[in-house]
Amino acid sequence: METTLLFILVLSLLFLGVPVAISLGLSSVILIAFFSTDSMSSVALQLFTASQNYTLLAIPFFILASAFMSTGGVARRLINFAIATVGHFRGGLAMASVLACMLFAALSGSSPATVVAIGTIAIAGMQKVGYSKDFAAGIIANAGTLGILIPPSIVMVVYSAATDVSVGRMFLAGVIPGAVAGLMLMIAIYVMARIKNLPAEPWHGFGNIIHHGKDAGWGLFLIVIILGGIYGGVFTPTEAAAVAAVYAFFVAIFVYRDMGPMKGIPWVLPTDSRKARVGFSGLVYGVAFFFVWMILSFFATDAPGGASLSFAERATVGGIISLILVIAYTLWRGERTGVTGVLGHLGAGLPVWGRNLALSFRNIGRAFFNEDTRKVMVEASRTTVMLMFIIVNALLFAHVLTAERIPQAITDMMLGAGFDWFTFLIAVNILLLIGGQFMEPSGLLLIVAPVVFPIAMELGVDPVHLGIIMVVNMEIGMITPPIGLNLFVTSGITGMSLVQVVKAALPFVGVLFLFLILVTYVPALSTFLPYSLMGPEIVTR
Numbered sequence: 001m002e003t004t005l006l007f008i009l010v011l012s013l014l015f016l017g018v019p020v021a022i023s024l025g026l027s028s029v030i031l032i033a034f035f036s037t038d039s040m041s042s043v044a045l046q047l048f049t050a051s052q053n054y055t056l057l058a059i060p061f062f063i064l065a066s067a068f069m070s071t072g073g074v075a076r077r078l079i080n081f082a083i084a085t086v087g088h089f090r091g092g093l094a095m096a097s098v099l100a101c102m103l104f105a106a107l108s109g110s111s112p113a114t115v116v117a118i119g120t121i122a123i124a125g126m127q128k129v130g131y132s133k134d135f136a137a138g139i140i141a142n143a144g145t146l147g148i149l150i151p152p153s154i155v156m157v158v159y160s161a162a163t164d165v166s167v168g169r170m171f172l173a174g175v176i177p178g179a180v181a182g183l184m185l186m187i188a189i190y191v192m193a194r195i196k197n198l199p200a201e202p203w204h205g206f207g208n209i210i211h212h213g214k215d216a217g218w219g220l221f222l223i224v225i226i227l228g229g230i231y232g233g234v235f236t237p238t239e240a241a242a243v244a245a246v247y248a249f250f251v252a253i254f255v256y257r258d259m260g261p262m263k264g265i266p267w268v269l270p271t272d273s274r275k276a277r278v279g280f281s282g283l284v285y286g287v288a289f290f291f292v293w294m295i296l297s298f299f300a301t302d303a304p305g306g307a308s309l310s311f312a313e314r315a316t317v318g319g320i321i322s323l324i325l326v327i328a329y330t331l332w333r334g335e336r337t338g339v340t341g342v343l344g345h346l347g348a349g350l351p352v353w354g355r356n357l358a359l360s361f362r363n364i365g366r367a368f369f370n371e372d373t374r375k376v377m378v379e380a381s382r383t384t385v386m387l388m389f390i391i392v393n394a395l396l397f398a399h400v401l402t403a404e405r406i407p408q409a410i411t412d413m414m415l416g417a418g419f420d421w422f423t424f425l426i427a428v429n430i431l432l433l434i435g436g437q438f439m440e441p442s443g444l445l446l447i448v449a450p451v452v453f454p455i456a457m458e459l460g461v462d463p464v465h466l467g468i469i470m471v472v473n474m475e476i477g478m479i480t481p482p483i484g485l486n487l488f489v490t491s492g493i494t495g496m497s498l499v500q501v502v503k504a505a506l507p508f509v510g511v512l513f514l515f516l517i518l519v520t521y522v523p524a525l526s527t528f529l530p531y532s533l534m535g536p537e538i539v540t541r
Helices: 002-015 020-034 041-051 055-069 072-086 092-108 111-128 133-148 154-163 167-173 175-196 206-231 237-255 274-302 311-333 338-362 364-369 371-403 406-416 421-436 441-458 463-477 485-494 498-521 524-534
Strands: none
Touching: 002 020, 002 371, 020 041, 020 371, 020 441, 041 371, 055 092, 055 111, 055 154, 055 206, 055 237, 055 371, 072 092, 072 111, 072 206, 072 237, 092 111, 092 133, 092 175, 092 206, 111 133, 111 485, 133 154, 133 175, 133 463, 133 485, 133 498, 154 167, 154 371, 154 441, 154 463, 167 175, 167 206, 167 237, 167 463, 167 524, 175 463, 175 498, 175 524, 206 237, 206 274, 274 311, 274 338, 311 338, 338 364, 364 371, 371 441, 406 441, 421 441, 421 463, 421 498, 441 463, 463 498, 463 524, 485 498, 498 524
C-alpha cells in the first residue's frame, strides 16, 4: 500500500504542475508523517546527510567551470578546430558541429550549455553555406546531448551519488560510448549529405589543423587536467572539479580575454614589429610547454607506480626542452640566424611580455569583481541551487524507498515473474524513455536509480554498465517532447517553434535509439576502459 500511495502522490503532484523537487520532498514527508513507522526526525537527518555528500560537491564546481568556458570565444575556437579537422568531408560543417559539441561536452559536462555555446555559432554558420535551418537545428539538438555522456558529466556524478558507484569509473566508462555516439551521428550526416548534395569545406592542410589546435589548446587542456588528474591519482573527481573551475576562470579572463576587465585587448598590437612578434611567440611556446610539461609530469610521477622525480628534476628537464623549443622557433621564424639573431628577437619580445604581464597584474583585483565575472557566478549559483534542491529532495525520496523496502519488493516481484538481465534491461529502457519525456534528467535518475539498482545487482548487471545505459536514456529524453530540455534550448537560440525543432531533430533521434540498443547489449563498450585501468566496481549487496 505504501508503495502505491508514494508513487500516486509523486505523479499527482507532477501532473498538477508542482516542481519536481517539491513533488519528491512533499510526497516523502507525507508518507513518513502519516503512513510509515519511520520517524519525522529522519527527514532532517537525511537532508543534512545529503547536503554533506562529498561526491555532490563536484557539481557546483563543474557548473562554474562550464559557465566560464561557455563564453563565445572558447566555442568559436573549438568550432574552427573541428572545421579544420573534418570540414573537408561532404557535409563537413555539420560534422564539425558534432565534433565541436563532443569537445565542448568534455569541458562543460552539461547538455544545455553545449547546445547554447556551440549552437549559437554553428547554426548561423551552417545556414550561411547552404544548410537549411531545420537541418542545422536538428544536428545541434542531438549532438548537444553528448554533454551528459562524455566526461566530465554532471549526470554521472548524480548517478554515482545515488548508487555509490565510483565517479572515476563512470567518467572513464563514458569515453568510448561518447566517441561511438558522435561517430554514428557523423556517419548519418555524411550519408544525408551525399543524398542532399550538401557542401564541403575546402581542405587547407594539416598546418591549418595545427594552427586552430593551438588556438583552442588552452581550452582543450582542461580535459587533460580533469581526466589526467583523476586517473593519475593526483586528486579526486571533486578536487578535479574545483581545479577545473579555477583553471577555466584563469583562461577566460587572463588568456583568452573573452570576458572581464581585459576583454577584447589583444596580446600583440598592430604596432609591434615582426621581430617583437617572433620573439614574443617563441617565449609563449616555451612558457606554455613548460607549464604543460610540469602538470603532465606531475600527473605521471604522482601516479601509483610512476617514476620518482623531484620538482627540481622535472623543472630542469622541462626548462631545457622549453629553451630548445624557444631557440628552434626563433631560428625558424626569425629574420636572422645565429645566437645574435635569437637573442635580438627574444629581447624585442620582452617588452610585449612586460606590457601584458603589467596589464594582467593591474587587473587581478578587478577580474574578481568585474560585471562579467559577477554574471557568470550568479548564473552558476542559480543553476547549482536549482539542481542541488532537486537532488536533496530526490535523495530523501530514495531514503523513503529504502526504509519501506520498496526496491526489494519490486525485485522479488520481477524475479518471480521470470525476468532475466536481458528482459530487465528492456524494461529499464522503456521506463526511462517514457519518464525522460516528462522529467529533468537528474531528478528522474535519482528516482529510478534506487529502485532499479538493487534489481540489476541481483540479476548480475554491471553497475557501471547500468549507469551508462541510464545516461544514454537521459540523452534521448532531452530531445523528446514534451519536456525535452534540448528542444526548448534549441528553440530559444534559433527562434523556431517547438514543433519545428521536434521535426528537425527526429531523423537523428533514430541514430541515438540504435546507439542505445548497442550500449545496452554490448557491455564492453562501457566497461572495457574503466576496468582495464581501475579494475572492477565492487558492490556490497
